[in-house]
Amino acid sequence: MDWTWFHKWGSPKWFYELSGKWLPWLVGAMVTCLLIGVTWALLFVPQDYQQGLTNRIFYVHVPVASISLAFFPLMAMAGTIFLVWRMKLADVVVKVAAPLGAWFTALALASGSIWGVDTWGTWWVWDGRLTSLLLQFFLLLGVVSLRTALEDSEGAARACALLSIVGCINVVVIKYSVDWWNTLHQASTNFTLATDQANGPEIWVPLIFMIVAVYLFFAISLILSTRNEILQREKRAQWVMDLVAKS
Amino acid sequence: MSAARSTLAGAVVATLRRDLLIAYKRKNDLFNPFMFFVLVATLFPIGISPEPEALGEISAGVLWISALLASLLAMDNLFRADFEDGSLELLMLSPHPLYFLVLAKNIAHWLVSGLPIVLVSPLIAYMLNFPEGAYSTLVLTLLLGTPVLSLLGSIGVALTVGLGSRGLILAVITLPMSVPVLIAGTLTVSQTLEGASLSGYLAIMGAMLVAALTLAPLASAAALRISVN
Numbered sequence A: 001m002d003w004t005w006f007h008k009w010g011s012p013k014w015f016y017e018l019s020g021k022w023l024p025w026l027v028g029a030m031v032t033c034l035l036i037g038v039t040w041a042l043l044f045v046p047q048d049y050q051q052g053l054t055n056r057i058f059y060v061h062v063p064v065a066s067i068s069l070a071f072f073p074l075m076a077m078a079g080t081i082f083l084v085w086r087m088k089l090a091d092v093v094v095k096v097a098a099p100l101g102a103w104f105t106a107l108a109l110a111s112g113s114i115w116g117v118d119t120w121g122t123w124w125v126w127d128g129r130l131t132s133l134l135l136q137f138f139l140l141l142g143v144v145s146l147r148t149a150l151e152d153s154e155g156a157a158r159a160c161a162l163l164s165i166v167g168c169i170n171v172v173v174i175k176y177s178v179d180w181w182n183t184l185h186q187a188s189t190n191f192t193l194a195t196d197q198a199n200g201p202e203i204w205v206p207l208i209f210m211i212v213a214v215y216l217f218f219a220i221s222l223i224l225s226t227r228n229e230i231l232q233r234e235k236r237a238q239w240v241m242d243l244v245a246k247s
Numbered sequence B: 001m002s003a004a005r006s007t008l009a010g011a012v013v014a015t016l017r018r019d020l021l022i023a024y025k026r027k028n029d030l031f032n033p034f035m036f037f038v039l040v041a042t043l044f045p046i047g048i049s050p051e052p053e054a055l056g057e058i059s060a061g062v063l064w065i066s067a068l069l070a071s072l073l074a075m076d077n078l079f080r081a082d083f084e085d086g087s088l089e090l091l092m093l094s095p096h097p098l099y100f101l102v103l104a105k106n107i108a109h110w111l112v113s114g115l116p117i118v119l120v121s122p123l124i125a126y127m128l129n130f131p132e133g134a135y136s137t138l139v140l141t142l143l144l145g146t147p148v149l150s151l152l153g154s155i156g157v158a159l160t161v162g163l164g165s166r167g168l169i170l171a172v173i174t175l176p177m178s179v180p181v182l183i184a185g186t187l188t189v190s191q192t193l194e195g196a197s198l199s200g201y202l203a204i205m206g207a208m209l210v211a212a213l214t215l216a217p218l219a220s221a222a223a224l225r226i227s228v229n
Helices: A004-008 A012-044 A053-068 A071-085 A088-119 A128-149 A153-185 A194-198 A201-233 A238-246 B008-025 B027-047 B052-075 B080-085 B087-093 B098-113 B115-127 B135-160 B169-193 B199-227
Strands: none
Touching: A012 A053, A012 A088, A012 A201, A053 A088, A053 A128, A053 A201, A071 A088, A071 A128, A071 A153, A088 A128, A088 A153, A088 A201, A128 A153, A128 B135, A128 B169, A153 B135, A153 B169, A153 B199, B008 B027, B008 B098, B027 B052, B027 B098, B027 B115, B052 B098, B052 B115, B052 B135, B052 B169, B080 B087, B087 B098, B087 B199, B098 B115, B098 B135, B098 B199, B115 B135, B135 B169, B135 B199, B169 B199
């Protein structure tokens, strides 16, 4: 098998040029999906018969919450690639994904709180899902602070890759244990989203647009911060100097 | 080096004996986690309420959180002194798999810092008006749970051993990871009080211990190789 496609990923310069070509398309697709999704969700989706207008935050909360669950698997994957093949780009992804993941998790928690204050009557409950997301937030901050504390970049990179892998396993254990704890203690409160199963496509089609938009937004943020980090790390390389001289 | 020590079992026993001996010579390390556990548990009645009923309700959680914090505090001793005097490097240079040597260090560390806490817990539980009929469960869960806390903590310690000033980073890394153990421990106790059968809960805690015993030293060993260059 020809492995050149794989080895290309080892070159930050190659990725920088390639992602530069992707970005306009990704941004275009995101803006389109976001415009369609937001307009549809905010103006045309019928109101929920119980929650009224508040239910519309669903279209922000669900995509953000679902993407925030993807960060630890992403970081663990990139971390494994870095530890096995010493691919610098993978470490850049581990590094920039941690604060980004913390932001997305915070956004999921905040949007959930705003939704919760109207529907549950409180900003916070120690529900299984909320608690596990909060703990994931702390774990991500732990990865960020480990990176800051270890100044040596090679050691910090490997340590953070390892912590991402350990954290990824741990997030799963936390998720199940917290659900277990919650279902035993709070079985009376029913926070299921299953009611919209009964609803037709006018509810979930705009959601799909929003999910695609948020995923694209995630991809764009990840690529932008990766490019930024590449430029910083390669600032002494000739191609970066040429790039700066041109601009 | 004698022939007996060049085998893997010999190396594990030697590491174990060395760490226990060091702990015995440095009695501070022996008593500090224990003292810390008792002190933290004492703060709760003062801070929350001295009412026996209120205390009885939270006592399981208080004991578990105190044990968690004491184990976290004690973690610092696991690799630090060995790192500073260079014996950690020698340990890593040994021909035996680091996994087993780290495991031996973990066991020694738990015997010194975890076991005393487990042993004193019924006394503190009594002082906190812990509900009768769950004492044995409490001790059993602590017996199964505190080694998991030590094993998880050792990953964090191994990752940060090279740092000059660690500050709170060890806590930030370790505490979220300890949550499943805390949940399992306190749930098992509260379920015993409600009359549920214990075996399932203890089996889950046992499973956590087995998983931690198999996986955590692996991660700690890898982390040590990263931290010690």
